[in-house]
Amino acid sequence: MITLLNTSLDRFSDTFLLAQMNLDFSRIMPSLGFILGGIVVTLQFTFLSAILGFFWGTILALFKISKFKPLYWFGMAYTSIFRGTPLLVTLSLFYFATPQLTGYDISGFQAGVITFSLNSGAYVSEVIRAGILAVDRGQQEAALSLGVRYKPMMLDIILPQAIKNILPALVNESIALLKDSTLVSTIGAQDLLRRAQIVGAEKYVYFEPLLIVAVIYYVMVMVLTLAANYLEFQLRKSG
Amino acid sequence: MMQPQEQATPPAIQVDRLYKSFGSLKVLREITTEIYKGEVVAVIGPSGCGKSTFLRCLNLLEMPTSGKIYINGEEITNPNTDAMRIRQNVGMVFQHFHLFPHMTVLNNIAYAPMKVKKVAKEEAREQARDLLGKVGLGEKADTYPSRLSGGQKQRVAIARALAMNPDVMLFDEPTSALDPEMVKEVLEVMKAVSDTGMTMAVVTHEMGFAREVADRIFFLDGGKIAEDAPPSEFFTAPKSDRAKQFLEKML
Numbered sequence: 001m002i003t004l005l006n007t008s009l010d011r012f013s014d015t016f017l018l019a020q021m022n023l024d025f026s027r028i029m030p031s032l033g034f035i036l037g038g039i040v041v042t043l044q045f046t047f048l049s050a051i052l053g054f055f056w057g058t059i060l061a062l063f064k065i066s067k068f069k070p071l072y073w074f075g076m077a078y079t080s081i082f083r084g085t086p087l088l089v090t091l092s093l094f095y096f097a098t099p100q101l102t103g104y105d106i107s108g109f110q111a112g113v114i115t116f117s118l119n120s121g122a123y124v125s126e127v128i129r130a131g132i133l134a135v136d137r138g139q140q141e142a143a144l145s146l147g148v149r150y151k152p153m154m155l156d157i158i159l160p161q162a163i164k165n166i167l168p169a170l171v172n173e174s175i176a177l178l179k180d181s182t183l184v185s186t187i188g189a190q191d192l193l194r195r196a197q198i199v200g201a202e203k204y205v206y207f208e209p210l211l212i213v214a215v216i217y218y219v220m221v222m223v224l225t226l227a228a229n230y231l232e233f234q235l236r237k238s239g
Numbered sequence: 240m241m242q243p244q245e246q247a248t249p250p251a252i253q254v255d256r257l258y259k260s261f262g263s264l265k266v267l268r269e270i271t272t273e274i275y276k277g278e279v280v281a282v283i284g285p286s287g288c289g290k291s292t293f294l295r296c297l298n299l300l301e302m303p304t305s306g307k308i309y310i311n312g313e314e315i316t317n318p319n320t321d322a323m324r325i326r327q328n329v330g331m332v333f334q335h336f337h338l339f340p341h342m343t344v345l346n347n348i349a350y351a352p353m354k355v356k357k358v359a360k361e362e363a364r365e366q367a368r369d370l371l372g373k374v375g376l377g378e379k380a381d382t383y384p385s386r387l388s389g390g391q392k393q394r395v396a397i398a399r400a401l402a403m404n405p406d407v408m409l410f411d412e413p414t415s416a417l418d419p420e421m422v423k424e425v426l427e428v429m430k431a432v433s434d435t436g437m438t439m440a441v442v443t444h445e446m447g448f449a450r451e452v453a454d455r456i457f458f459l460d461g462g463k464i465a466e467d468a469p470p471s472e473f474f475t476a477p478k479s480d481r482a483k484q485f486l487e488k489m490l
Contacts (some may be wrong), residue, residue: 141300142337146351146403147327156354160341 021217028208031199035209038192039216041109045181045191048113050174053120053154060125065132075125075164082122088183093237095187108189112181120177127169162237171228175221182217249312251276251407251438252297259292259462266292266355268462270306272405274455277408279439281449281470284459285485289309290442292411293459297440300327307322311406324325327355334412338399344371345380348399356403363402369399374428390421394428401432408432426452448490450474459480 012037028035082090095111098104106114135158143153163170185194198207244404250273259267266289274280282290295301297308299315299322309318315325339347348367352358358366371377376392393413400408410429414422426448433439433452443449449456449470456473458466460481466473474490477483 136337138333138335138337139339142331142333144300144323145298145326145329145331145333146399147323147355148351149323149355152354158351159341163444164341195309 023208023211024205025208025212027203027205028199028212030077031203031209035192035195035199035212035214038190038195038213039220041189042178042181042191043220045109045112045116045184045189046174046178049116049120050177052113052117052152053124053173053177054170056117056157058128060121061128061132064125064129071116079122079125079195082119087115087119087180088186090119091183091187108184108187111187112132112184112189115181116177120173124170124173127166127173128162131166132158134165137159163196167232167235168228171185178220178224179217241456243244246480247449248276249309250274250412251311252280253312254297254311254439257293257296257308258304259289259301260304262272266462267296267303268465272457272464272467274407274438274440275490276438277436278454279433279437279452280455281442281445281453282442283446283449283485284457284465285481289451289462290459291411294331294411294440294442297356297407297409298326298331300331301335306323323355324393326407327403328355329407330403330405332393332396332400332408332410332413334415336384336389336396336416338392338396340384343381343383344376344387347384347395348402352402367402370401373431374398375424375460388421389417390424393417393421393425397428399423405437405439407440410439410443412444413441414445444489445485446474459483460485464481 060078062069064079066072066075091112094115095106095108098106100112106225120159139161140153143157148157181191182193185191188194190198192213194210196213197206199209200206252274254272254430257267257270258265270293284290284294288368288464292301296303297310303316307314309315310325310329313325315322316322318448325407338344345364345367348370349360349363350365353360368377369379373379374397376391376394376398379387379391384395387395397413413424413429417425422445426445429439429441429448430452441448441453451470453470456466456468456469456470457464458473458477458479458481460479465479466477466482468478472484474486477486
């Protein structure tokens with residue numbers, strides 16, 4: 001498989017302009033498996049952060065539409081802080097400050113998941129809040145008139161409709177997460193980008209491994225986009 | 240169809256000096272009335288007279304500014320009363336249906352009995368099928384609401400409200416959002432519901448329905464019940480000038 005890829009890449013670079021760029025994939029081919037292993041790390045990271053961020057964002061959204069003022073203010077302040085600070089800064093804060101404050105050492109991966117979930121929750125909460133408010137008020141009145149209480153009303157009636165409406169925005173958020181996940185390479189988590197850098201440093205070739213991971217990121221984003229389009233289409237069919 | 244009963248059983252709905260304001264706008268000004276078990280009351284009047292607000296106060300979708308409302312003798316305006324428990328016994332049908340678009344017709348009807356009354360799934364679905372048959376939509380059980388016509392949606396909405404076995408049904412302009420040719424099918428279902436002895440309060444512009452099905456007409460004007468009379472009396476000899484003018488426009 002890898003040799004096949006190798007020869008076809010060689011042929012490709014022989015025949016096209018790439019030859020003039022002196023691209024030589026053969027030197028990094030032994031490390032290709034190592035680089036590809038980063039896909040798992042990156043996907044795990046993105047998936048975990050997206051799921052945790054979604055749940056946290058839903059809770060925050062409910063805080064922000066709450067009539068109970070302390071919850072409302074907490075939600076608003078929280079969102080403001082996380083949206084108002086660069087992700088790289090909060091990421092470093094969590095990674096370096098946690099051991100200092102708690103005595104616990106956390107891995108780059110763990111610090112990354114925590115930071116990204118908390119950060120993503122802030123963004124997603126705004127999306128979900130808008131989605132909830134966009135659901136026809138009559139839906140809530142219909143539920144109330146049947147004696148349905150707040151929790152089942154939200155879980156069974158309001159949120160499913162809200163999430164359907166905001167599905168494209170949620171997918172965009174997870175695409176942003178996937179791309180932002182490269183930031184964890186700065187705190188030592190061995191994601192795709194980090195692995196490409198490691199291979200580059202070992203072999204003194206940077207262009208090729210980076211080109212490979214760029215293509216991999218693009219493919220992953222496209223797959224996510226297509227999956228989202230399909231999902232949206234399926235959901236629309238149900239009215 | 241039913242005579243006012245003796246004091247032994249309380250009225251299905253009793254309203255005592257009900258006021259409702261939105262900010263400085265006084266919508267309802269001192270409404271006091273009773274609706275007895277099995278009675279069908281048509282609430283009519285010019286737009287903006289507070290008909291819908293009156294109806295929405297009866298299941299606390301609007302909180303009254305002051306005054307008391309009793310359902311089956313229980314004061315629902317008491318802050319200690321659990322509004323949710325009261326609403327289980329007071330069905331409501333809306334002008335714009337408000338079916339749950341992400342659920343099939345059958346689930347729309349079976350949902351509240353299952354969630355609120357903890358009826359077993361199979362039993363709830365069985366009952367939902369039964370109700371669907373009664374409103375003439377037995378074959379639409381697995382359809383989503385978006386595939387239904389307005390009249391069909393409203394019939395499902397009526398079935399959904401009936402599935403909770405309410406003591407009282409409130410209808411808020413149930414045919415106002417419908418194409419004219421669909422009005423009749425909904426009115427027929429409502430008439431069938433009234434024939435079961437259901438206590439009903441219907442805000443409507445359908446004078447034919449009010450005349451034929453209602454036991455009493457409430458004519459609301461300026462946030463008050465200006466006239467409260469049987470249809471035979473109201474439609475032939477309205478007492479107030481406002482009611483006369485209104486009927487001239489409507490008939």
